[in-house]
Amino acid sequence: MTVTELGPGPSPDLSPGFPALLARATAEASAWDAGTGLPRDVIDEAARTGLLGLDVPTAYGGGGAGARAVGHAAAELGAVCSSLRALLTVSGMVNAAVHRWGTAAQRQTWLPRLASGDLLAGFAATEPGAGTELAAVATRVEPHDGEVRVSGHKVWVTFGQDADVLLVLGRAPGGLTTVLVPADAPGVRRQPVTDALGLRGARLAHIGFDDVRVPADHVVGPPGFGLTHTVGTALDHGRHTVAWGCVGMAEGSLAEAAGHVARRRQADIPLSGHATVRAAVGRAHVRAEGARSLCERAAALRESKDREAITATIMAKYAAATAAAAVTRDTVQLLGAAGCTLNGRVGRFFRDAKIMQIIEGTDEVSALAIGDRVIARHTPHVRDGQR
Numbered sequence: 001m002t003v004t005e006l007g008p009g010p011s012p013d014l015s016p017g018f019p020a021l022l023a024r025a026t027a028e029a030s031a032w033d034a035g036t037g038l039p040r041d042v043i044d045e046a047a048r049t050g051l052l053g054l055d056v057p058t059a060y061g062g063g064g065a066g067a068r069a070v071g072h073a074a075a076e077l078g079a080v081c082s083s084l085r086a087l088l089t090v091s092g093m094v095n096a097a098v099h100r101w102g103t104a105a106q107r108q109t110w111l112p113r114l115a116s117g118d119l120l121a122g123f124a125a126t127e128p129g130a131g132t133e134l135a136a137v138a139t140r141v142e143p144h145d146g147e148v149r150v151s152g153h154k155v156w157v158t159f160g161q162d163a164d165v166l167l168v169l170g171r172a173p174g175g176l177t178t179v180l181v182p183a184d185a186p187g188v189r190r191q192p193v194t195d196a197l198g199l200r201g202a203r204l205a206h207i208g209f210d211d212v213r214v215p216a217d218h219v220v221g222p223p224g225f226g227l228t229h230t231v232g233t234a235l236d237h238g239r240h241t242v243a244w245g246c247v248g249m250a251e252g253s254l255a256e257a258a259g260h261v262a263r264r265r266q267a268d269i270p271l272s273g274h275a276t277v278r279a280a281v282g283r284a285h286v287r288a289e290g291a292r293s294l295c296e297r298a299a300a301l302r303e304s305k306d307r308e309a310i311t312a313t314i315m316a317k318y319a320a321a322t323a324a325a326a327v328t329r330d331t332v333q334l335l336g337a338a339g340c341t342l343n344g345r346v347g348r349f350f351r352d353a354k355i356m357q358i359i360e361g362t363d364e365v366s367a368l369a370i371g372d373r374v375i376a377r378h379t380p381h382v383r384d385g386q387r
Contacts, residue, residue: 047117174223
């Protein structure tokens with residue numbers, strides 16, 4: 001089944017461009033990873049398929065896709081190139097934040113250009129001293145004569161080398177806020193990241209803001225809502241696509257492992273003739289299938305706007321990232337020397353999978369959030385101030 005067959009809602013128009021994009025990524029992803037990242041023409045090709053506005057409402061020029069269609073697209077991308085899947089993720093994060101918390105004028109101004117790829121979005125939240133704990137961000141957003149001035153430093157910005165506009169989390173007088181900052185504004189400095197462990201094709205950058213001035217109407221969301229609401233919406237969307245991308249990565253790695261052990265022979269005996277090898281493949285299959293099932297459940301809850309959707313998405317991301325890390329690790333082990341080439345598909349997936357256990361909520365933070373939710377369900381209601 002292709003993403004264009006999924007629903008509910010209008011079918012996203014990703015064909016014939018999307019299959020062609022997948023084919024190109026299959027052939028070139030290792031070169032992107034080993035070189036300078038996705039070429040600009042690949043980003044433009046992705047925009048032409050409708051990928052950058054996949055679930056933006058059709059009223060704003062997007063594809064109007066549901067959560068399941070977006071998830072399946074992320075899985076197909078994740079099975080060939082995590083960096084290309086990251087392009088879907090970061091675009092969707094900024095789109096979701098603007099659509100949910102932007103004013104009517106902001107939605108009309110920004111969403112059509114973001115959905116079409118006329119503008120490429122970046123999400124700038126993480127700082128050297130504020131990673132998991134984003135409430136500690138030091139970037140300042142200060143009102144001044146109808147403008148806001150942005151000063152600070154952000155790190156690990158996905159497609160930060162190419163982004164035309166950045167959704168920046170900062171500290172304003174009324175609390176944490178977010179602001180859309182054009183990347184070509186005076187005072188914006190980009191430092192390409194060339195030594196990342198994974199996602200090497202995602203054109204990562206550290207970005208500095210030196211008293212950058214932007215119009216006050218570029219501030220997204222009410223004062224004090226920057227982290228809990230605007231960034232919260234972006235991260236929730238990001239977890240959804242990362243989770244599905246991890247499913248694709250796990251399933252792609254499993255296919256590599258199963259094919260290798262069926263073909264590879266030692267002393268005229270196929271590797272699959274060994275019980276320990278077949279058991280390893282079986283465990284990988286269970287992990288991948290379990291992750292896909294949790295992603296399907298999360299997507300269904302998101303589409304029905306169920307109150308459990310946020311927790312279900314955290315669960316899906318945690319399980320899928322864990323599965324991707326375990327399956328890629330075992331695939332390297334099963335392939336042996338053939339899996340140890342740095343820029344081969346298996347080695348690339350192995351490195352990318354570790355990043356998935358950190359971004360959009362580390363494994364530890366995700367497990368804590370899930371555990372708190374489970375405990376709350378089994379805790380008697382508070383009465384008279386006592387449990």
